[in-house]
Amino acid sequence: MEDKILKIENFYAGYGNIEVLKDINIEIVKNKITAFMGPSGCGKTTLIRCINRMHELNKEAYHKGEIYLEGESIFSMEPVILRRKVGMVFQKPNPFPHLTIYENVLAGYIINGIKLKKEEKDRIVEENLKKVALWDEVKDKLYTRGTHLSGGQQQRLCIARTLALNPEILLLDEPTSSLDPKSTVEIEKLLEKLKENVTIIIVTHNISQASRIADYVAFIYLGELIEYGKAEKIFTSPENKITDEYLSGKFG
Numbered sequence: 001m002e003d004k005i006l007k008i009e010n011f012y013a014g015y016g017n018i019e020v021l022k023d024i025n026i027e028i029v030k031n032k033i034t035a036f037m038g039p040s041g042c043g044k045t046t047l048i049r050c051i052n053r054m055h056e057l058n059k060e061a062y063h064k065g066e067i068y069l070e071g072e073s074i075f076s077m078e079p080v081i082l083r084r085k086v087g088m089v090f091q092k093p094n095p096f097p098h099l100t101i102y103e104n105v106l107a108g109y110i111i112n113g114i115k116l117k118k119e120e121k122d123r124i125v126e127e128n129l130k131k132v133a134l135w136d137e138v139k140d141k142l143y144t145r146g147t148h149l150s151g152g153q154q155q156r157l158c159i160a161r162t163l164a165l166n167p168e169i170l171l172l173d174e175p176t177s178s179l180d181p182k183s184t185v186e187i188e189k190l191l192e193k194l195k196e197n198v199t200i201i202i203v204t205h206n207i208s209q210a211s212r213i214a215d216y217v218a219f220i221y222l223g224e225l226i227e228y229g230k231a232e233k234i235f236t237s238p239e240n241k242i243t244d245e246y247l248s249g250k251f252g
Contacts, residue, residue, distance in 0.1 A: 003030040005168060005199050006051070011065030013043075013050050015058060020046045022223045024065070028169075028216075033191060033200045035214035035231070037207065039251065043223040044203040048171045051201070052086040053079045069168070080112065087162035088171040092178050093154035095146030095161075102142040104157055105129060108165040128164045132156040132190055152183025156190065163198070170194065172202045176209065188213050207247060211235050219243045 006028035014020040020043045028034050036044040049055040050063055053074060067074045074082050095104045105125045109116055116124070125142065129135040134156045138149070146157050155175060162170060172191075176184040191200055191213055204210050210217055214231040219240075227234060227243045238244045245251060 002032075004028065005030040005070060007066075007068040008047075008051075009066045009068070011050070011063065011067060013046055013055060013061070013063040015060040015062070020223050021050070024225050026218055026225060026228055028199060028201060030199050031195055031197075032215035033195050033202060033213050034216040034218060035210035036201065036203045036218050036220060037210050037214075038205065038220040038226075039246070040205060042220045044205075044220055045173055047220070048088070048173060048201060048203055051169070051171060052083050052088055054083075054088070084108070084112075084165045085167055086169045086171060087165060087167035088173070089155070089158050089162055089175050091174045093151055093158050095149070095154050095157050097145065097147045099146060100143045101129075101138050101146050101149070101157060104146040105160050105164050107161050124164050128160040129157075131163055131194065132160045133186070134160060150183070152179050152186055155179060155183070155187060159187075159190070159194075163194070167198060169199045169201065172200065174203055174205070177206075184209075219246065221246070 004027040008024050008026045011024040012019065012021055024047065036047060038044055046055060051067060051074070055061050055063065069085060096107055099107060102125050103110065105128050106121055126135060129138060134153060137153060146154060149157060176187050179187065188209065191202070194200065202214070211231065216229065217231045217234045218228040219226045219234065221242055227238060227240045234243065235247065238247060
């Protein structure tokens with residue numbers, strides 16, 4: 001039996017009168033990569049924003065239903081605590097422009113007012129830059145701005161910044177869509193390595209990316225979860241006709 005870390009139950013969400021997600025039921029397996037896949041506008045990003053409660057930052061937003069992180073309702077947790085456990089990396093690399101590479105890795109601690117000794121800071125920075133295979137590239141320029149790095153390096157820095165708080169789940173919203181093919185390959189390899197220590201949920205409309213790295217795939221269409229299961233099964237013999245049509249490029 002595979003361990004489940006996250007359970008989404010009878011979940012609906014939207015903005016004002018617009019329903020974006022309808023009755024989502026899904027259990028996410030620990031230390032695996034799950035891809036939320038589907039055409040643009042189908043609700044994938046809304047779903048991951050609900051998982052770390054960023055959705056409700058929009059004053060029009062609503063939700064009903066439950067999301068449990070290791071058996072505890074995320075809606076009973078302080079959002080700040082939840083976001084340490086469930087980190088998020090966005091579509092476009094977004095290092096804090098006024099911070100150095102070193103400070104960017106520690107940004108979660110700085111923002112939360114968590115005081116650390118110098119040796120502890122040094123350890124966190126080195127450890128997390130190594131995790132994202134960036135240490136050797138930047139160790140001699142830690143005190144330059146993070147925005148001076150290439151796009152692929154900036155995205156790895158953002159992943160390091162998120163990992164520095166030791167999250168249980170890493171949410172990635174199309175993290176390679178603004179990157180070149182070489183950087184995309186680097187990020188994909190990195191995610192496959194990182195899943196040993198963290199559960200990964202990646203939003204992508206890139207079918208080939210999902211087929212390369214996902215262990216599980218959830219296909220979402222018009223706000224509904226159409227199909228969910230092991231990636232190999234969904235890519236070789238999907239049960240739903242709509243999934244099959246999406247994978248064969250009939251729409252998207």
